[in-house]
Amino acid sequence: MNETFTTTEDVPEDDLRPAARPLPFLFVVLHCDNPTLGGARYDLSGVDEITIGRGSTREASRVDERGARRLALRLPSSTVSRAHARLVRTYGEWLLEDLDSKNGCCVNGERVARAHIRDGDFIEIGSVVLRYRAALPAPPDAAEDLDSALRPPEAFGFSTLLPAVAAGLGTLARVARLPISTLLLGETGTGKEVLAKGIHALSGRPGPLVAVNCGGLPSSLVESQLFGHVKGAFTGAQRDEPGYIRSAEGGTLFLDEVGDLPLPAQATVLRALQEREVVPVGGTRPTLVDVRVLAATHKSLDALCLRGEFRDDLLARLAGYQHTLPPLRERIEDVGLLISDLFRRTNIPGVMDARLSVATGRRLLSYAWHHNIRELKQALTMGVGLAERGVVEPSHLPEGVVKAPAKLRPTSEAPSSQGDLRERLVSLLQAHRGNVTAVARVMGKSRIHIHRWMEKLGIHLDDYRG
Numbered sequence: 263m264n265e266t267f268t269t270t271e272d273v274p275e276d277d278l279r280p281a282a283r284p285l286p287f288l289f290v291v292l293h294c295d296n297p298t299l300g301g302a303r304y305d306l307s308g309v310d311e312i313t314i315g316r317g318s319t320r321e322a323s324r325v326d327e328r329g330a331r332r333l334a335l336r337l338p339s340s341t342v343s344r345a346h347a348r349l350v351r352t353y354g355e356w357l358l359e360d361l362d363s364k365n366g367c368c369v370n371g372e373r374v375a376r377a378h379i380r381d382g383d384f385i386e387i388g389s390v391v392l393r394y395r396a397a398l399p400a401p402p403d404a405a406e407d408l409d410s411a412l413r414p415p416e417a418f419g420f421s422t423l424l425p426a427v428a429a430g431l432g433t434l435a436r437v438a439r440l441p442i443s444t445l446l447l448g449e450t451g452t453g454k455e456v457l458a459k460g461i462h463a464l465s466g467r468p469g470p471l472v473a474v475n476c477g478g479l480p481s482s483l484v485e486s487q488l489f490g491h492v493k494g495a496f497t498g499a500q501r502d503e504p505g506y507i508r509s510a511e512g513g514t515l516f517l518d519e520v521g522d523l524p525l526p527a528q529a530t531v532l533r534a535l536q537e538r539e540v541v542p543v544g545g546t547r548p549t550l551v552d553v554r555v556l557a558a559t560h561k562s563l564d565a566l567c568l569r570g571e572f573r574d575d576l577l578a579r580l581a582g583y584q585h586t587l588p589p590l591r592e593r594i595e596d597v598g599l600l601i602s603d604l605f606r607r608t609n610i611p612g613v614m615d616a617r618l619s620v621a622t623g624r625r626l627l628s629y630a631w632h633h634n635i636r637e638l639k640q641a642l643t644m645g646v647g648l649a650e651r652g653v654v655e656p657s658h659l660p661e662g663v664v665k666a667p668a669k670l671r672p673t674s675e676a677p678s679s680q681g682d683l684r685e686r687l688v689s690l691l692q693a694h695r696g697n698v699t700a701v702a703r704v705m706g707k708s709r710i711h712i713h714r715w716m717e718k719l720g721i722h723l724d725d726y727r728g
């Protein structure tokens with residue numbers, strides 16, 4: 263037996279990632295009349311004007327005209343006019359203007375002819391929903407534009423439009439190939455099991471992936487289930503059993519719901535990880551094992567440790583590298599892309615032709631998705647199954663989703679005046695390339711005042727100087 267249990271020293275989650283800086287983005291979140299189109303994102307750094315109109319495919323081009331940078335966005339939808347809307351940036355603020363389009367523009371669900379656009383605002387161009395984000399962290403190597411319809415297949419078989427999430431997955435894909443125990447954290451339904459399968463596939467380890475539901479391990483049988491037993495070890499042990507750990511030899515042991523592992527069982531697991539060998543119940547000879555350990559939980563193991571319900575020495579062993587999956591409500595920009603993926607992977611008849619009414623799209627984007635991607639998947643399965651003439655209306659969705667606000671909520675409606683201030687400062691600093699005097703003039707404040715705010719809000723001038 264060559265390798266052993268693969269736990270090493272901690273690799274902090276952020277240490278392997280290139281430093282991120284906040285960038286402004288426009289997202290195409292959802293095509294209600296063709297959800298299989300997924301979404302796209304466009305970096306707005308240095309962009310002064312955005313024109314939006316109908317095209318045969320979704321495409322964006324960037325043009326420099328008389329010193330101004332324009333992003334021309336084409337959206338394939340009969341609800342979008344040839345020249346539908348224009349966004350112009352003045353003094354760091356975006357102003358949306360409807361160009362007499364047939365179906366109009368809405369901001370956060372309200373029809374508008376002209377409107378200022380703030381961080382988190384949803385912009386409806388006909389039945390296509392876009393979202394503006396003023397300052398999302400993006401690593402320096404994040405692509406300027408990303409279109410889910412054109413993206414290459416990614417490491418874990420799915421994608422994200424959010425640069426920070428993509429960077430995290432990229433790092434995880436690199437870690438997957440290393441002999442490091444990995445802990446996956448995230449609320450229920452965020453995709454931890456999907457990622458565990460992906461990590462095992464990327465690891466190149468020849469052995470199997472063996473998943474153990476730790477919540478379902480009875481304390482009395484935990485040793486025999488993990489370490490196996492020899493024939494006759496106890497009543498009912500009619501033959502030798504290898505147990506989960508030896509079954510994963512050469513492969514990956516996935517300890518799912520590890521936060522539910524009873525305390526006595528935690529000691530047993532820790533011992534196995536430390537000693538890197540197992541002795542089957544009723545046996546005498548230890549067997550060395552070569553197993554890579556993955557663990558996942560929706561619980562906060564730090565909080566459990568503080569309450570004495572989880573061993574911190576076990577946590578340290580499991581979390582050689584730690585990856586946190588964000589809840590779906592914190593990556594709403596990905597909802598259209600996920601819907602497209604889910605439509606493509608399901609075999610519900612007619613799903614590829616299904617459309618969402620705009621009212622349905624608004625609910626899908628404003629619901630809090632407490633059970634995350636699993637709940638989105640269930641809602642869509644029900645919606646598409648009940649849809650008449652291929653259009654999913656709110657009444658076809660589960661009760662909780664139907665009750666979601668019919669109006670889209672911008673992030674700026676969150677009670678965060680500091681967030682608003684930060685957003686405004688960041689966009690003005692971008693607009694004026696870090697010129698504090700210019701920012702102070704626009705905001706009607708002194709330079710010292712602006713510097714004080716920047717210090718308080720953790721804004722670094724160097725990030726904005728050209």
Ligand SMILES: Nc1ncnc2c1ncn2[C@@H]1O[C@H](COP(=O)(O)OP(=O)(O)OP(=O)(O)O)[C@@H](O)[C@H]1O
Binds near residue numbers: 449450452559604635
């Ligand atoms: N990126 C994705 N794209 C499409 N479907 C996904 C994605 N991630 C997860 N899913 C789907 O969402 C559902 C929940 O995923 P998964 O079981 O991996 O979540 P989990 O975090 O392990 O949940 P739990 O904590 O409840 O075990 C599954 O049906 C899975 O196929």
